[in-house]
Amino acid sequence: MMVPVRHIHRLILTVLLTLAVLSGCGPVEKQGGPHDGGIDRSYSQPPITLMLSTDKSEMATVEKLYFSLHVLYPEDYEIKMPTEEDELDKFRILSVRDFPQKLTGDQLLESRRDYVLEPFLAGEYLIPKIEVAYGKKSEQIKLAQVIASEPITIRVNSLFADDQELKLHDISGPLSLPHDLRGLTKRLLSVLLILLALVGLVLLIIKRRADKKAIPAVIPAHRQAFNELDKLWQENKTGKISVKEFYYKISMILRCYIENRFGLRAPEQTTEEFIAAIVWDTLLLTRQKEILKEYMKRCDMVKFAEVRPSHDDVLMAYETCRGFVVETMVNDSAKENAQDAV
Structure with missing residues (x-):
């Protein structure tokens, strides 16, 4: 039984499209930065859960640190995230993003905040303890309780070896222009002077003509x-x-x-x-x-x-x-x- 050529073409096209779709599918990268050898910590104080994570525990001075803060709590509770200036000690905060609240599969609300941080110098950096105030919405004293985390230590390494001595070399003297460039510079200056002279001459002629037109002829x-x-x-x-x-x-x-x-x-x-x-x-x-x-x-x-x-x-x-x-x-x-x- 002979298969029509157009059916073969359709079959080949279907296979190619399927391969293209499958090759485009892959794991979705976690938002907030790469997560390779990072730190994950979770603190529970029923009914509140506080989770902290970083994408790395050790980094170089030229790298960025992605730090994420999650809080899970019931719908009849309310929380207060820490303020930025109280949070991250020596790190420079490049950006902060607060995500909208969402409801998890366990019928808990999730509040999330992501940071992008940058160190200044090499050394040990401490992310101090994070405190989140919370309480029931029906209570007269609002946010009366606090859940806190432990400090997190991040090691920041220099790009240079410990025994490598940094030396500043003397400033080199000014370099002379190449011979060809000198000649080109002189020619450009000559052309510029000629153009300026021509522009001045044209402006002078225009001014004299304008002056002649401005003076009315005197009738005897x-x-x-x-x-x-x-x-x-x-x-x-x-x-x-x-x-x-x-x-x-x-x-x-x-x-x-x-x-x-x-x-x-x-x-x-x-x-x-x-x-x-x-x-x-x-x-x-x-x-x-x-x-x-x-x-x-x-x-x-x-x-x-x-x-x-x-x-x-x-x-x-x-x-x-x-x-x-x-x-x-x-x-x-x-x-x-x-x-x-x-």
Whole structure:
């Protein structure tokens, strides 16, 4: 009888899986550390049982000691475990773990605490007696009784033999760098200095460009006046402003130009104060001062005395203001262009 190939494959797969499961099964290591040549002690004081265990009775200074404390007691009793600082004398406590209470097969409660300990030096270490207070929950005086263990001695051995003398050797002097490493260090320093110089140069260029952008371009006084006059004349031609507004704005344009060009605070002054100020000014010619006096008085007549100027008067006011700017501005080349525009 021939067995199908697929059945053989299934059989082989089943055997392999079974072997894998069996090989993965093994003894479960006791929690709390290895237990090889350790100490186990039990103390009974019915109905309380105290059990102590260590994973070793002798150890080296570089090893750790696993120490476990178990207490069995009835459910109508309560206990109090010892505090950590009272327990383990010279040992350094690396960790402490308290397990939840559990009920054993004998219907007793079990409380458990595990320690991981570490010695400092070689010698004999003593785990002092462990005292656990207990009592019935119904008693008025709680935890009136105590169960105690005997001290446990643990021998801690040094890694060195007893007759081996420890010697400290002199500190060796500093080692010089290999020749190849010296050359590499010099090259790295050179590259670093070049990079720092390039970074500094880039930052300097960026700063200068930022400074140039931060400084606004200064518009000359005459150029600003020409721009304002052109804008005002367009508004007048299209009828966007009244004649009174035209005279108010053109007188202010002239005052601002005089302030920017000659340093006189013309916009903040009344006409009388302005005329009195230009009398003592040494930058203006006498003829120019007379033109300003007459011009400001005519503007005030329109603004405050309700005088109605003709179209020719408006044009003359515009040309007089522009001509004064052309005559007194600083830039000669701009003066020629302005005269051509007039």
